[in-house]
């Protein structure tokens with residue numbers, strides 16, 4: 058009974074258990090240690106799509122493909138393979154031992170599942186009961202959850218990044234703005250922001266510094282400089298058209314500060330637009346460019362104008378001449394070009410000083426300006442040379458009218474520092490297009506005509522004539538050849554002996570320069586000395602003359618001739634040369650010439666330029682024992698004070714007085730006076746240019762010391778002069 062009851066209870070329990078097992082959703086499969094399925098519940102049937110009878114007795118590997126593959130790899134069942142397979146790779150979670158695996162349905166589909174296995178021992182038999190759970194759905198949900206989370210995380214991440222970037226961006230922008238503000242505040246340029254109507258909204262400190270206006274002065278108003286820009290309508294017009302067209306403008310103009318002082322301003326305008334391209338603001342940047350503009354204007358002025366007279370200088374003159382010629386050429390009209398040289402200016406400069414000379418030039422410029430018409434140009438070419446461009450000449454015959462007006466105006470007395478001074482003008486005129494077509498030709502013409510006017514005795518005007526061209530060319534040729542003449546040994550000294558009227562002997566001779574050029578032949582010193590003076594070459598050539606004269610004097614002495622002093626002509630330039638005295642001393646020593654063998658001939662005008670230095674220089678020469686003669690006496694100031702002030706030993710009466718001495722009582726009287734005066738001052742007197750016996754007789758009667766001239770001897774080359782001396786010694 059007991060056993061039966063126990064068996065019944067057992068059966069009962071088994072049934073209940075089976076019932077329970079069959080109602081649970083999870084598949085429950087029990088297998089032996091070889092993997093043969095012993096029992097399976099309803100859920101297992103559903104999960105694997107197999108019926109109970111197919112399941113029981115089947116190997117578990119049929120349901121677990123991974124297990125099957127493993128098994129195959131191992132080469133069949135063996136030991137407790139199944140037990141090990143099922144119990145390996147378990148994840149130890151709180152709920153017991155689980156593993157992930159894949160299940161195989163009878164229809165061949167594979168699905169994910171979770172397996173939890175418990176081992177039961179039934180005596181020596183080992184049984185395994187597995188709980189199989191299809192995790193397809195769970196996985197799907199978990200996956201989508203994971204995806205959702207990932208996505209969320211991603212979005213959060215992205216947004217965070219966006220936000221941090223935004224913040225960084227904003228901060229940077231803020232920094233930039235702050236920095237820009239700081240920079241603007243500290244700029245040297247004035248900055249103003251206006252609204253779209255150009256009414257000022259803000260300005261920086263520099264704006265106030267430059268213009269004097271403060272924010273309160275300007276807020277809501279247009280910048281005051283606008284009125285000054287308006288003063289130049291074309292500039293104003295350009296500014297607005299540029300701003301409208303390109304949104305930008307740069308310009309410079311003169312304007313005023315708040316306190317009314319003038320300054321040059323540079324303005325840069327930039328229109329600021331919104332996203333739609335509408336102008337919302339203007340940024341104005343100003344700087345004070347007064348200094349630079351003044352410099353520029355000064356430089357422009359200096360480059361184009363003469364600083365003394367404020368007249369156009371040579372370069373602007375050339376510009377204007379070019380422009381006028383082009384213009385006149387197109388219109389088929391005449392133009393006159395006039396060169397004006399002031400006669401006697403040098404004398405004023407030399408006697409009254411450079412300041413007075415400057416005054417004279419200024420006054421002369423004003424007078425020239427008063428003689429011309431509107432549209433004519435007066436320019437100063439340098440020194441005392443001026444030029445007038447007269448375009449639109451109706452008739453070339455009108456040019457002399459202007460020239461005469463200039464002459465008249467210049468001949469009026471100039472009052473300089475209380476002195477009344479008189480100068481005159483020598484004017485050369487050339488006409489375009491009759492005389493020449495281009496500027497450089499016209500300039501040459503006017504210059505040549507002016508030279509002619511000077512030659513004609515000054516204070517007159519001369520029209521250019523074609524023969525003048527030749528003269529200009531010749532001068533140029535002379536100049537070129539002269540520069541090489543010394544090196545080519547083309548100079549020679551001739552000697553003109555002087556006759557001592559008391560003893561009838563020769564005590565001295567004048568050395569006169571001769572230039573023999575293979576191309577030009579004999580050139581007179583009257584022609585080439587002025588050019589040498591102009592180029593400065595006279596210093597070298599003059600030194601050569603002194604040295605040569607000294608050698609010749611020594612040679613005469615060595616030949617046993619009595620001492621014949623050689624007089625050498627000097628140029629103003631040589632006298633101004635600081636090393637002149639030393640050079641002379643050296644030459645005397647080198648050549649072994651006694652100082653008494655040398656005489657220096659100077660003219661009065663040479664003494665005027667720098668009287669102080671001339672006194673010193675001549676004093677030193679005189680102290681050395683060199684004689685000094687005043688040449689061409691009577692043609693200059695013939696001033697007694699010069700004779701007293703300078704150590705002059707000899708006075709040479711100019712030959713212009715000598716030539717008429719026999720016929721002109723005035724000249725005779727002048728010569729007599731000069732001789733008397735010279736006697737009184739204890740100077741010896743030489744008369745130049747004596748050509749006749751009559752002249753000689755008169756001079757002897759007047760008690761003249763020596764005579765020099767063709768009558769006694771022409772200037773002679775070295776050998777002839779030597780012969781002449783020897784013949785006179787007998």
Ligand code: C2E
Pocket residue numbers: 553568569570581582583586599602625626627628658688689712745746747748765766767768772
């Ligand atoms: P100058 O010093 O007045 O020289 C006198 C000039 O008168 C010389 O002309 C001479 O040849 C000329 N002559 C002499 N006797 C007579 C005469 O009876 N009748 C006429 N009609 N003329 C006479 P040259 O040689 O042509 O010299 C001209 C000028 O050149 C000189 O005038 C002098 O100022 C300058 N010169 C000559 N040689 C030199 C020199 O070595 N250095 C410098 N700086 N100037 C010189």
Ligand code: CA
Pocket residue numbers: 567626658688
């Ligand atoms: Ca002389």
Ligand code: CA
Pocket residue numbers: 688689709711712745
């Ligand atoms: Ca002379």
